[in-house]
Amino acid sequence: MDRLxxxxxxxxxxxxxxxxxxxxxxxxxQDIKAVIEVLDNAMDEGxxxxxxxxxxxxxxxCDHMRANPQRYENFEFMPCMPYAHxxxxxxxEDGMLGTLKRFMPxxxxxxxxxxxxxxxARKDIEGVTTLLIDxxxxxxxxxxxxVIFLQNVVVDLLLGMGFNEAFRIFADHVKTRHNxxxxxxxxxxxxxxxxxxxxxxxxxxVCSNINKIGFRMCGGFxxxxxxxREKKFRAIAMSVFASGAIPPEEAIEWICQQPNIEAIVFGAxxxxxxxxxxxxxxxxxAKH
Amino acid sequence: xxxxxxxxxGKMGLSHHAMINAHPRVKVAAVCDATGYVLDVLNKYTxxxxxxxxxxxxxxVPLDAIIIATPSSMHTKMVNAALAKGLHVFxxxxxxxxxxxxxxxxxxxxxxGLVNQVGYHYRFVGAFQEVKRLLDAKAIGEVTHILxxxxxxxxxxxxxxxxxxxxxxxxGCLYDYAxxxxxxxxxxxxxxxxxxxxxxxxxxxxxxxxxxxxTLFYQDGxxxxxxxxxxxxxxxxxxxxxxxxxxxxxxxxxxxECQVYLRDTATPPAGYQPGWNSRYTxxxxxxxxxxxxxxxxxxxxxxxxxxxxxxxxxxxxxSFASALATDKVISMMIADAERGPAPTxxxxxxxxxxxxxxxxxxxxx
Numbered sequence: 001m002d003r004l005x006x007x008x009x010x011x012x013x014x015x016x017x018x019x020x021x022x023x024x025x026x027x028x029x030q031d032i033k034a035v036i037e038v039l040d041n042a043m044d045e046g047x048x049x050x051x052x053x054x055x056x057x058x059x060x061x062c063d064h065m066r067a068n069p070q071r072y073e074n075f076e077f078m079p080c081m082p083y084a085h086x087x088x089x090x091x092x093e094d095g096m097l098g099t100l101k102r103f104m105p106x107x108x109x110x111x112x113x114x115x116x117x118x119x120x121a122r123k124d125i126e127g128v129t130t131l132l133i134d135x136x137x138x139x140x141x142x143x144x145x146x147v148i149f150l151q152n153v154v155v156d157l158l159l160g161m162g163f164n165e166a167f168r169i170f171a172d173h174v175k176t177r178h179n180x181x182x183x184x185x186x187x188x189x190x191x192x193x194x195x196x197x198x199x200x201x202x203x204x205x206v207c208s209n210i211n212k213i214g215f216r217m218c219g220g221f222x223x224x225x226x227x228x229r230e231k232k233f234r235a236i237a238m239s240v241f242a243s244g245a246i247p248p249e250e251a252i253e254w255i256c257q258q259p260n261i262e263a264i265v266f267g268a269x270x271x272x273x274x275x276x277x278x279x280x281x282x283x284x285x286a287k288h
Numbered sequence: 289x290x291x292x293x294x295x296x297x298g299k300m301g302l303s304h305h306a307m308i309n310a311h312p313r314v315k316v317a318a319v320c321d322a323t324g325y326v327l328d329v330l331n332k333y334t335x336x337x338x339x340x341x342x343x344x345x346x347x348x349v350p351l352d353a354i355i356i357a358t359p360s361s362m363h364t365k366m367v368n369a370a371l372a373k374g375l376h377v378f379x380x381x382x383x384x385x386x387x388x389x390x391x392x393x394x395x396x397x398x399x400x401g402l403v404n405q406v407g408y409h410y411r412f413v414g415a416f417q418e419v420k421r422l423l424d425a426k427a428i429g430e431v432t433h434i435l436x437x438x439x440x441x442x443x444x445x446x447x448x449x450x451x452x453x454x455x456x457x458x459x460g461c462l463y464d465y466a467x468x469x470x471x472x473x474x475x476x477x478x479x480x481x482x483x484x485x486x487x488x489x490x491x492x493x494x495x496x497x498x499x500x501x502x503t504l505f506y507q508d509g510x511x512x513x514x515x516x517x518x519x520x521x522x523x524x525x526x527x528x529x530x531x532x533x534x535x536x537x538x539x540x541x542x543x544x545e546c547q548v549y550l551r552d553t554a555t556p557p558a559g560y561q562p563g564w565n566s567r568y569t570x571x572x573x574x575x576x577x578x579x580x581x582x583x584x585x586x587x588x589x590x591x592x593x594x595x596x597x598x599x600x601x602x603x604x605x606x607s608f609a610s611a612l613a614t615d616k617v618i619s620m621m622i623a624d625a626e627r628g629p630a631p632t633x634x635x636x637x638x639x640x641x642x643x644x645x646x647x648x649x650x651x652x653x
Contacts, residue, residue, distance in 0.1 A: 123328045
């Protein structure tokens with residue numbers, strides 16, 4: 001895995017500090033060309049792995065990459081699914097089962113109907129889950145997706161309820177059907193690691209907030225430090241700048257001192273910021 | 289260990305279940321829902337005890353407390369049954385659609401000394417708590433007006449049917465969305481004496497409102513305006529914003545940040561200065577034991593648990609009594625909207641003649 005992964009919050013009006021800033025970004029990136037331009041900048045700075053939500057608009061990025069195979073030969077997507085707001089808003093309109101029906105894939109109708117219908121009838125989530133994964137992966141057909149992540153809202157909902165079997169189903173399906181490594185995004189890293197260990201999911205890829213001020217590191221800063229020192233997993237750090245609360249140099253210097261961190265995911269909207277972050281990582285990571 | 293049951297497994301119920309189940313000092317003794325399907329899946333994969341009959345669950349399962357997240361029209365009956373059993377109650381908002389029933393339930397909870405809380409989670413958001421601290425410290429002098437807004441993308445087309453799309457069930461923009469800013473306004477200003485100019489409009493819904501506007505009036509001359517729309521796709525998710533004007537400055541707050549402008553006449557609280565000040569969620573938020581969808585959701589449940597442990601049944605945040613105050617404002621707004629626009633609309637407006645311009649005088653017009 002690359003050391004630096006490019007995130008997508010900035011493209012979709014997600015900003016944990018300011019709604020004004022989020023809106024300005026949503027406006028700037030409403031033309032998909034603006035998104036692609038920033039991705040091109042990232043690539044030219046050597047950042048070529050894109051951790052992105054399975055938002056409808058990412059499909060447009062995928063189309064562009066498929067149309068220019070040479071330019072994007074080395075580009076990799078790391079899809080993060082599902083885009084939860086799409087489902088949450090649908091639940092209000094259609095209720096739980098209605099929502100499931102709405103998002104069932106339309107291609108391979110017979111297969112979907114059998115897998116989904118049987119699975120719904122047997123109260124077996126495996127069929128429905130794998131169908132939803134396949135539906136979300138449709139937009140990436142023909143592109144490289146070496147890691148597929150389960151988004152934190154879903155991971156943490158399942159984790160809280162103790163719905164652990166779902167993690168195994170996700171991991172198995174991603175490996176066998178999509179030939180990818182499963183990844184898990186969480187806000188409760190120490191707790192998730194214990195569960196994945198019990199399930200026998202070995203050396204999992206786990207992405208969580210890891211930053212110097214302990215922002216959104218649930219379970220506590222000490223538990224995170226301990227997990228990084230003692231647990232066998234492939235850690236990806238997100239929110240290393242704690243939404244801008246830590247100056248870039250200080251944030252990167254600190255994260256590079258932590259043990260067992262395989263990659264950092266960051267978002268940026270300008271080539272200058274991408275270059276600065278990449279430069280800081282090269283400078284500090286090399287020392288450790 | 290506190291033994292809790294979660295009733296109603298919709299969006300809120302499932303998320304409450306996940307958070308409270310992860311709480312180190314709580315045991316989820318049962319979950320209850322009318323539809324067997326979700327229950328059967330949960331039971332099969334997590335082993336949690338499940339019930340479809342609420343009364344049977346109360347009779348059979350030993351419990352200390354209950355979380356009620358059913359459609360609002362069912363709250364009163366369930367809250368009363370739980371209180372009668374001597375259970376501490378956390379109930380989703382809005383509390384009761386009938387304020388007389390809400391008053392009775394509030395009295396029962398108080399008499400029995402049971403912890404009672406309603407899920408107005410914005411009171412656990414750091415930025416909105418900071419606003420309360422600033423107002424209590426009179427940071428912006430004498431407050432004159434508050435504007436409370438909430439927008440988001442819930443009902444975006446004339447389709448769909450669930451309890452949330454029906455006013456009679458407690459669905460709609462007023463009960464679902466506007467209740468939150470109204471609750472914050474009540475927290476900051478107290479209860480209004482009257483409401484006026486209420487508009488409850490349908491945009492896409494057939495059986496309930498999609499946009500809510502209105503003015504709240506207070507005894508001391510303060511006023512508040514409410515502007516809420518849940519059919520606004522330009523927002524990615526629900527977004528609530530409070531703006532407060534005072535003689536010595538202005539406060540603007542949303543979930544992420546609290547911006548304060550203080551005039552030279554203000555006495556800035558510790559850490560503030562004249563002119564612009566910003567406080568971000570990163571400084572204002574206390575860590576929680578488990579994060580699902582915002583610290584405030586976890587924090588309110590942890591607070592409920594601590595109130596039970598510390599036997600603090602009186603004067604807690606988001607008590608039934610304070611939620612009832614919000615229910616009353618909601619009822620006033622419904623009555624006001626039903627009455628229609630105030631009679632001044634029928635009076636011919638006074639038209640003052642504009643002063644003649646110099647060129648009109650010159651031309652003799």
